[in-house]
Amino acid sequence: xxxxxxxxxxxxxxxxxxxxxxxxxxxxxxxxxxxxxxxxxxxxxxxxxxxxxxxxxxxxxxxxxxxxxxxxxxxxxxxxxxxxxxxxxxxxxxxxxxxxxxxxxxxxxxxxxxxxxxxxxxxxxxxxxxxxxx
Amino acid sequence: xxxxxxxxxxxxxxxxxxxxxxxxxxxxxxxxxxxxxxxxxxxxxxxxxxxxxxxxxxxxxxxxxxxxxxxxxxxxxxxxxxxxxxxxxxxxxxxxxxxxxxxxxxxxxxxxxxxxxxxxxxxxxxxxxxxxxxxxxxxxxxxxxxxxxxxxxxxxxxxxxxxxxxxxxxxxxxxxxxxxxxxxxxxxxxxxxxxxxxxxxxxxxxxxxxxxxxxxxxxxxxxxxxxxxxxxxxxxxxxxxxxxxxxxxxxxxxxxxxxxxxxxxxxxxxxxxxxxxxxxxxxxxxxxxxxxxxxxxxxxxxxxxxxxxxxxxxxxxxxxxxxxxxxxxxxxxxxxxxxxxxxxxxxxxxxxxxxxxxxxxxxxxxxxxxxxxxxxxxxxxxxxxxxxxxxxxxxxxxxxxxxxxxxx
Numbered sequence: 001x002x003x004x005x006x007x008x009x010x011x012x013x014x015x016x017x018x019x020x021x022x023x024x025x026x027x028x029x030x031x032x033x034x035x036x037x038x039x040x041x042x043x044x045x046x047x048x049x050x051x052x053x054x055x056x057x058x059x060x061x062x063x064x065x066x067x068x069x070x071x072x073x074x075x076x077x078x079x080x081x082x083x084x085x086x087x088x089x090x091x092x093x094x095x096x097x098x099x100x101x102x103x104x105x106x107x108x109x110x111x112x113x114x115x116x117x118x119x120x121x122x123x124x125x126x127x128x129x130x131x132x133x134x
Numbered sequence: 135x136x137x138x139x140x141x142x143x144x145x146x147x148x149x150x151x152x153x154x155x156x157x158x159x160x161x162x163x164x165x166x167x168x169x170x171x172x173x174x175x176x177x178x179x180x181x182x183x184x185x186x187x188x189x190x191x192x193x194x195x196x197x198x199x200x201x202x203x204x205x206x207x208x209x210x211x212x213x214x215x216x217x218x219x220x221x222x223x224x225x226x227x228x229x230x231x232x233x234x235x236x237x238x239x240x241x242x243x244x245x246x247x248x249x250x251x252x253x254x255x256x257x258x259x260x261x262x263x264x265x266x267x268x269x270x271x272x273x274x275x276x277x278x279x280x281x282x283x284x285x286x287x288x289x290x291x292x293x294x295x296x297x298x299x300x301x302x303x304x305x306x307x308x309x310x311x312x313x314x315x316x317x318x319x320x321x322x323x324x325x326x327x328x329x330x331x332x333x334x335x336x337x338x339x340x341x342x343x344x345x346x347x348x349x350x351x352x353x354x355x356x357x358x359x360x361x362x363x364x365x366x367x368x369x370x371x372x373x374x375x376x377x378x379x380x381x382x383x384x385x386x387x388x389x390x391x392x393x394x395x396x397x398x399x400x401x402x403x404x405x406x407x408x409x410x411x412x413x414x415x416x417x418x419x420x421x422x423x424x425x426x427x428x429x430x431x432x433x434x435x436x437x438x439x440x441x442x443x444x445x446x447x448x449x450x451x452x453x454x455x456x457x458x459x460x461x462x463x464x465x466x467x468x469x470x471x472x473x474x475x476x477x478x479x480x481x482x483x484x485x486x487x488x489x490x491x492x493x494x495x496x497x498x499x500x501x502x503x504x505x506x507x508x509x510x511x512x513x514x515x516x517x518x519x520x521x522x523x524x525x526x527x528x529x530x531x532x533x534x535x536x537x538x539x540x541x542x
Contacts, residue, residue, distance in 0.1 A: 055461055079229075079230070080229075098229075099228040099231075100227060100228055101229075101231050102228075102229045103229065104229045104231060105229035105230030105231075105235070106231055107230050107239070109220065109223055109224075110205050110221070110223065110224040110225065110226055110228070110231045111205060111206070111208045111209050111212075111219065111223070111224045111229075112219075114205065114224075131484045
């Protein structure tokens with residue numbers, strides 16, 4: 001039986017992300033961090049802009065939600081084209097390299113963001129294992 | 135610095151929130167919507183942290199300012215500053231985190247419809263690390279804030295920082311105590327022929343060690359830290375800048391020891407002079423000229439005096455005593471928190487960005503009483519520098535190391 005694939009940026013994909021993050025990442029691996037992140041996807045295949053909101057409390061990712069329209073406020077926001085995010089989600093490109101290339105923009109305190117970057121790498125690593133239709 | 139001074143009773147306490155409010159009041163008076171400070175002196179005076187990397191401070195019309203510095207130093211600046219880490223940001227080569235993007239993000243919310251005056255700091259200076267906005271930064275900001283007007287506004291900070299508050303004065307006094315510790319260590323090391331075999335750099339290092347032991351944060355001067363000169367280097371024509379060299383100290387020569395210490399961004403700067411081993415009658419004549427002139431100068435500084443009136447008086451004395459040709463005709467340089475080193479007073483003199491020779495000293499102004507004696511044909515020179523506080527009736531010399539030119 002073929003493995004189920006999740007459509008990228010669908011609600012099912014977001015629910016799978018939440019499930020896997022909780023299952024595969026310990027609070028210690030997540031440094032017991034409390035924060036929020038918004039990833040803003042420009043130029044989605046249908047031409048729209050979408051956002052994914054991540055809420056992390058004490059090292060537990062307790063919310064991943066796909067948002068169309070006005071996004072909620074977050075401590076950090078990262079903006080890039082859909083294609084670049086897709087490459088990051090497939091672990092083809094590192095988020096840090098994308099930021100350094102200038103193709104991705106970060107809003108928020110850079111000092112704190114750098115401290116959190118290994119955590120984001122861990123999230124992306126888990127995300128890359130989800131069978132996904134991009 | 136690491137330990138913040140937050141208690142009002144602490145002798146080194148400076149009321150930074152009140153400083154910021156004073157800037158904001160002046161901004162409102164001059165219709166400046168946002169003030170963008172980039173000079174080292176402005177950063178020291180508003181952030182209370184040493185900012186060695188290119189840094190900025192954005193002061194909104196109300197509320198707390200935000201400092202921006204190179205990301206590798208942002209956490210340290212936040213640790214030293216009275217500002218919290220939410221108000222000290224780091225910049226780096228990342229999308230949205232470069233200098234201009236961060237400045238735009240902090241400035242734009244205070245411009246109605248993107249319009250309004252952004253106060254910037256530009257100009258010219260003899261002091262290399264002044265920190266004026268560069269042409270490139272200016273052009274980038276103009277592009278990022280197309281409807282805003284960028285206006286030179288550094289006079290706001292210059293005016294407000296002219297008269298020193300008690301915490302600043304106390305910090306300066308302490309920095310001078312550190313310099314005095316450096317001088318005591320040098321005197322002890324070079325006395326009784328101890329100077330034999332030493333180099334100028336070694337003398338500078340001995341002093342640095344003693345001052346650091348006393349708590350000095352660094353030998354702050356961009357003129358090579360501690361300036362040590364011996365022999366002909368003390369008497370370079372019209373000279374007053376001598377980074378230490380590897381020159382060995384020699385008998386019968388003068389030695390000039392100009393030390394710099396820093397305590398909480400306030401600066402010690404004192405020079406003392408020696409003859410090594412022996413001195414001729416003629417050398418001692420030069421020395422007496424200089425010491426007498428320094429004494430007269432320290433007696434003369436008081437409110438109401440100007441650089442011109444003081445120079446006239448000193449040069450008249452030098453002429454009467456027959457050594458006018460050996461005096462570099464300047465008797466002061468400015469001083470304030472780190473980065474405020476050269477010009478005295480405001481930028482209101484006949485030559486832009488130079489001290490106004492008619493600047494009238496006021497009580498609680500500080501300056502460096504600075505004199506250089508240079509006789510190149512005899513390879514003799516002396517330097518005196520000492521931070522002085524203009525008091526109600528005279529001045530207080532902050533370094534207390536005894537004034538003399540000793541044969542050691």
